[in-house]
Amino acid sequence: MKIPMARPLIDEETRQAVLEVLASGRLAQGPRVLEFEERFAEWNEVPFAIAVSSGTAALLLALMALGVGPGDEVITTPLTFAATANVVLFVGARPVFADIDPMTLNLDPEAVERRITARTRAILLVHLYGNPCEMEAFQELTERYGLALIEDAAHAPGALYQGKPVGSFGIGCFSFYATKNITTGEGGMITTGDPRLARRLRMLRDHGQSAKYVHEILGLNFRMTELQATIGIGQLIHIDSWNARRRALAAIYDARLRGVDKLAITPRSTPVYHLYTIRVPAGLRDVLRQRLEEAGIETGVHYPIPLYRQPLYQRLGYNDSLPVAERATQEVLSLPIHPALREEEILYVIETVNTLMDELMGG
Numbered sequence: 001m002k003i004p005m006a007r008p009l010i011d012e013e014t015r016q017a018v019l020e021v022l023a024s025g026r027l028a029q030g031p032r033v034l035e036f037e038e039r040f041a042e043w044n045e046v047p048f049a050i051a052v053s054s055g056t057a058a059l060l061l062a063l064m065a066l067g068v069g070p071g072d073e074v075i076t077t078p079l080t081f082a083a084t085a086n087v088v089l090f091v092g093a094r095p096v097f098a099d100i101d102p103m104t105l106n107l108d109p110e111a112v113e114r115r116i117t118a119r120t121r122a123i124l125l126v127h128l129y130g131n132p133c134e135m136e137a138f139q140e141l142t143e144r145y146g147l148a149l150i151e152d153a154a155h156a157p158g159a160l161y162q163g164k165p166v167g168s169f170g171i172g173c174f175s176f177y178a179t180k181n182i183t184t185g186e187g188g189m190i191t192t193g194d195p196r197l198a199r200r201l202r203m204l205r206d207h208g209q210s211a212k213y214v215h216e217i218l219g220l221n222f223r224m225t226e227l228q229a230t231i232g233i234g235q236l237i238h239i240d241s242w243n244a245r246r247r248a249l250a251a252i253y254d255a256r257l258r259g260v261d262k263l264a265i266t267p268r269s270t271p272v273y274h275l276y277t278i279r280v281p282a283g284l285r286d287v288l289r290q291r292l293e294e295a296g297i298e299t300g301v302h303y304p305i306p307l308y309r310q311p312l313y314q315r316l317g318y319n320d321s322l323p324v325a326e327r328a329t330q331e332v333l334s335l336p337i338h339p340a341l342r343e344e345e346i347l348y349v350i351e352t353v354n355t356l357m358d359e360l361m362g363g
Helices: 012-024 031-043 055-066 083-090 109-115 135-145 195-204 226-256 285-294 311-315 323-331 343-360
Strands: 048-052 073-076 094-097 120-126 148-152 171-175 188-192 209-211 276-279 332-335
Touching (some): 055 188, 055 195, 109 135, 135 148
Parallel strands (some): 073 120, 148 171
Antiparallel strands (some): 171 188
16 A cells, blocks of 8 residues: 555646646736636635646745835744745844744744844744644734735645634735645646735736836746646636545544654644644654565655755755744644545544654563
């Protein structure tokens, strides 16, 4: 038995729709992209959604649209994919890392407040593994200090905080990479309630054009294709049921796994379990992962190195030491969870983890 971390699902109707786009000859950004934006905005309960070429592009354009640049600081988490912080470097600003909550592993609002300075322009939080951050606390912080709020929701399309979708509190940035809850192969979306910001984002993604061959501001090409948008439209039809399936699978893991620590869910929130991540006692994580691989079970470590310890950031002179993040990188292990995961597969994963943990713990 081989159980992968993800199995992207594309239904037959979507496959046929893609063939229709290919036959039409209209492949670049067009009516399908506009339709995807409108449907996504309605689904995510926001006035505006701007489709782009990747989740990284979404983050970068959000910073560009806000005018973040040299001399500015953006506070973010060290436990995330490198793109979250790298985009800050790309606009000439400085990422500032704050420690994370020991129970959820999301960015800790109190740790963030301690890192705010006169140079801070924005908080860039991550809804890690599909679990919403404590948005009430972050909204209070950004309002009190006059900061922008950017939500990296790459893991969390459809997640709710107090019944409200993530990506609707600040500027939402979504990724549609192949393994995400919604996929277009590559692609991304930016959400906002600000019409002026939405207009600026649309120009930035299309060479700064306000009309064809009218270049109002400096922009680049971060457009989404008609093919990607067509797949995204098909994905939106299923996303709520797929997320419900992820929650059902997570409940099985929660009830039956032994010998490992489970992460806490943010109070008053509804997660979407892009990843089901456990914590394994120090020194045993990599052994368990190897044994699971031998048993045909793919796992992941999200993420093995705090960003400030990455070679790039070491060369830039970062010398942070954030104890909660440091410990988490040594203990986190992600198990397979996706809508195509069959019951016999998840039960096999659970049985294998429990058996191996009994052996490793000397039980």
